[in-house]
Amino acid sequence: MQMVKYHLQRVADCAPTGWKAAIAEHLAGAITKEGQQPNIPEWVQAWDKLQQIADFDAAYGDAARLNLSDYEICTWAKQLAAQVDEFMDGCELARFSLAERGQALTMMLRTTGALTIEDLVGLFKFKDGDTPQDKDRKVDAAIKRSSDDSWWRRKLRRLVARVVEAGAIRLGMVNMAKGRYISHGGLVRRQAQIKRNTEALQRSLYRNEAGQVYTLAELAALSTANPLVRGGELMTRIRGAEEYADSHGHVGLFITLTLPSKFHPVTIRAGKTRHNKKYKGATPRDGQEWLRDTWAKARAKLARLGVKIYGLRVAEPHHDGTPHWHALLWTESQADAITLEATLHHYWLAEDGQERGAQDNRVCIKHMDRGGAAGYVAKYIAKSVGHVALTDHQDLVNGDQIKMEFGEETSQGHQRVDAWAACWGIRQFQTIGMPSVTAWRELRRVSKDQLDLFNQEGDLQTMSAYRACHRQGNLRADWRVFMEAMGGHALKRHEWHLRTVTTMVEEGQVNRYGEAVEVGRIVGLTPQRGRMCGRWLVSRRIAWMPVANESSTHAAHAFKTKTENPNAAGQAQSASMAPVRQALPAAWTGFNNCTARLTHGLRKALFGREDDEESDWNDPDGQVMPKRHQRVKVSPFLQLIEADERRAA
Incomplete structure (x- = not known):
């Protein structure tokens, strides 16, 4: 039992600071009191408890190993880039071909434990039909990428965030009783990232052709990077789509799509959170991919049936971080709406459709009245981008609306949703069938x-x-x-x-x-x-x-009109x-x-037209002209030379 205590302490020491209490709760039975099981030898009890600790270490060891600060991530990125650079120099000295260097690089990157299979596939970008020259160019680009510490920083930050957050979810640290939507560590990590980005934008200056200098922070505040601008644009599009649908007599549906039970780490019974026995360790990213793939099948079926749909879908987290979708969709007729309902029920219930609550809660569809679409989706947009009018967050659990209590963090509801989406790479808003x-x-x-x-x-x-x-x-x-x-x-x-x-x-x-x-x-x-x-x-x-x-203080606000400040130029x-x-x-x-x-109109004026240009075979209405009507193109310089030759003759 002394070995049990030793390894339990080792696991606790290696884990992130916020995990200490969760580990003690998860491994509470790792050490038994003396005399509690008198008929079982101590060495058998110790063996069982050591096995329990080993299983925990295998499941969460990566999260403990990757619990790094941003400074440590940057340092690791520089080390990896330097190691790849040195390794590739050795391969070059050994006279490896580019193909051989690519194979050697793949083997080396697999040993780092810093890249997934998807990362390796995306690094080389090989496609069917690539020629040997194409593959050589892609291998060369992959070598340059993996020798760049900035590329490694992006990969490592994403890896660390997702692995550590996945461990927090499996330990039960993300639910309505603890960290809602995302763990506290994940929220702190996202806020630190936003702070770094803000400081970088404030330090970055850009000058336009007119000589005006702006910080990127000022320019970003005018774009959809600003949550208020993004939210206003989304509401404008929803209101316009609703007015378009009403003017054409289309049928509107408000749809909620959720995941099978095995994707939920936590269940709620009698108002209390409990570990879900069906949960197998799926991450919110896995859940989003299931939703996306199932939706792709449903859309393909609707396209084959000739059903046209348009609208907006919003991806949102449950209290335990599991994603679900709200969709605001319109169809051209009531018959198409019925077909849409049947198709969604078919595909969403094809997997584990007989489990308890699936028939009632997996797919929830409401028919909208005319003029009420914007009201259905407004709170979900506000919940995701942040809005002063939204004072509480609601979550749908087993068909019931549950109010999310944040305590002193009331203003952080949308920040937690943003941190959740950023951590798992989930696209929150997507339009369907609209321009x-x-x-x-x-x-x-x-x-x-x-x-x-x-x-x-x-x-x-x-x-x-x-x-x-x-x-x-x-x-x-x-x-x-x-x-x-x-x-x-x-x-x-x-x-x-x-x-x-x-x-x-x-x-x-x-x-x-x-x-x-x-x-x-x-x-x-x-x-x-x-x-x-x-x-x-x-x-x-x-x-x-x-x-x-x-200096970053030299921003656009320093520029005034000539009347207000004659020395604005300096x-x-x-x-x-x-x-x-x-x-x-x-x-x-x-x-x-x-x-x-x-x-490149000036180039054409000076050097003549190229052999094939669209205007040569298109009439003003954009129709293709027969080849006999295409104009003969002669360079102005050739025309001058021919004129000189005629005069000389």
């Missing part, structure tokens, strides 16, 4: 003067979409009108009216790991059909560059940097509004 929100956001950035030509050419859909994205006096932005202008609902990607366009990728352009860049950055939109097909609406006309060696400059320019006045030419520098 891309990226097109909505980019269209809001387009300047009004670019629409003049679209108005003259009678492109009413683009004009309507543009007006829907912007406030018009007292009229707010209208997602319903935007959906109508984009073509409606439940369309394929190539069927929406507007799509995003990206800059042309230069030949030979690679990223920091030597991989070819295949897609440029988004710079605007273009209609996919009609007379204006191919015409760009530029949404990002100002280039931004990082500013080095300047306020954001460092002694070692050139003076920062004031914001440039409005250009007297239309160059800033043209797409020449983005579509």
